[in-house]
Amino acid sequence: MSGPGRPQRFLDIDVNAGFDRKVRFSVVVLRKSISPLRSRSMGHHRDVLDDRSATSLFRLCVGIYFIGGFTNALVGLLVPRLRLLLGLSHTHALMVQLAFHSSYLLFALPITAILVRAGYMRGIAAGLSLMAASGLALAVATSTLHYAGVLLALLVLASGVTFLQIAGNIVVPVVEPMARAVPRMTMLQGFNSLGTVLAPLVGARFLLQSASTSTSSLWAALPFVGTATATAVLAIAFISRRNLLRSIGRPRRASAARLSDILSNRRLLAGSAAIFCYVGAEVTIGTLLVEYLTLPTVLALSPVEAGQLVSLYWAGAMIGRFVGARLLVGRSPARLLLAAAAAATLLVLVSVAATGPVGAIALLAVGLCNATMYPVIFALSLPDDMSTAPYASMVLCMAVVGGAIVPFATGVAADAFGLTPSLLLPASCYVVIILFAWLRQRTMPLHVGNPA
Structure with a gap:
């Protein structure tokens, strides 16, 4: 904790104090840079929400974190559906992820400019409204097997998700006191993981069973209609509480010169490359797992059974967050990231070389290795200058476009060399993360300042 005579800085936080410290580090940076915060030593403080309003905001955020995770995992099931019904190549089927994740770069x-101008609550409401409208459009395109319509609806859907990704990640730490923000952010991430676990269990019966039998194609529209309805209800809730954060104020704008400085930061650029590779590898494996598990040389499951088994991949990520939080206590986050990335690389290589249950278990277990990668990479990538944190966060969010490019490139490789050999591409992504973790481990002191 910083002394009474000076403001808290990055170097006053023990980077080895565990995952909760890394989350706390991000929270400190975002709170101090987005809002007009002053040092206590200067006799000023930043207003925070009262308990009742903060609890109301938290409950609303539970909905957007859950629906965001559910939507991401549900979209992944469209790839095997389109391949089964339209006979698409891997390249064309994986354009689903290209359309969905490219929004992070495009929008x-x-x-971010809209959020700065309109504020968090109105921005989130706008994103949810886009998701609800595009969800209905996606339901129609999916049931009628209109391929171009599916891609267009996904692009609009993903633009709404981008609102949630940027605003939802920072709104709670901006308005909450530190002691309450950290556990609430951890819990919100748990609801996001819960959504990714439930989506394959629920969605596989609708999207993949109707693809493999004569069941009406309208059956496939139900998950998207349900998701659109839930998102519309959330949008109405946010609109009705649009003035909830009036006492907090809006985020501050950054000049073009400041943005140029951010983009030239080497640590941020290296972290962006790691985020690009992490999201690309995670989405690629999660998307291709259904087809991999149906291979005669692996488990020879039906599409529905394989789709439901994919929930174990996402469940591994959910469990791994809690396990990783314990493992990070008193240990270097860069070292744990290096170990997780190395383990993921090894598991993917095993799934390429092995057959039967061994290959299936190895690829499903990669989800466990993915668990803490995003928050650790994110925290290790931020510049020391806290005033640049919101826009640095935007740059890191843009790197999520890896979820568009890596799956598409893997699809091209799968069409040329086969599904199993194409998994070497996501394996190489984890090698990039290993390199990033190794470099950060060398440049980051073992103990910096006093634990907060």
């Missing part, structure tokens, strides 16, 4: 900057 991150304008969406």
Whole structure:
């Protein structure tokens, strides 16, 4: 904790104090840079929400974190559905992820500008409204097997998700006191993981059973209609509480010169490359797992059974967050990231070389290795200058476009060399993360300052 005579800085936080410290580090940076915060030593403080309003905001955020995770995992099931019904190549089927994740690159900057101008609550409501409308459009396109319509609806859907990704990640730490923000952010991440676990269990019966039998195609529209309905209800809730954060104020704008400085930061650029590779590998494996598990040389499951088994991949990520939080206590986050990335690389290589249950278990277990990668990479990538944190966060969010490019490139490789050999591409992504973790481990002191 910083002394009474000076403001708290990055170097006053023990980077080895565990995952909760890394989350706390991000919270400190975002709170101090987005809001007009002053040092206590200067006799000023930042207003926070009262308990009742903060609890109301938290409950609303539970909905957006859950629906965001559910939507992401549900979209992944469209790839095997389109391959089964339209006979698409891997390249064309994986354009689903290209359309969905490219929004992070295309829309991150304008969406950040909208959030700065309109505020968090109105921005989140706008994103949810986009998701609800595009969800209905996706339901129609999916049931009628209109391929171009599916891609267009996904692009609009993903623009709404980008609102949630940028605003939802920072709104709670901005308005909450530190002691309450950290556990609530951890719990919100748990609801996001819960959504990714439930989506394959629920969605596989609707999307993949109707693809493998004569069941009406309208059956496939139900998950998206249900998701659109839930999102519309959330949008109405946010609109009705649009003035909840009036006492907090809006985020501050950054000049073009400041943005140029952010983009030239080497640590941020290296972290962006790691985020790009992490999201790309995670989405690729999660998307291709259904087809991999149906291979005669692996488990020879039906599409529905394989789709439901994919929930174990996402459940591994959920469990791994809690396990990783314990493992990070008193240990270097860069070292744990290196170990997780190395384990993920090894498991993917095993799934390429092995057959039967061994290959299936190895690829499903990669989800466990993915668990803490995003928050650790994110925290290790932020510049020391806290005033640049919101826009540095935007740059890191833009790197999520890896979820568009890596799956598409893997699809091209799968069409040329086969599904199993194409998994070497996501394996190489984890090698990039290993390199990033190794470099950060060398440049980051073992103990910096006093634990907060």
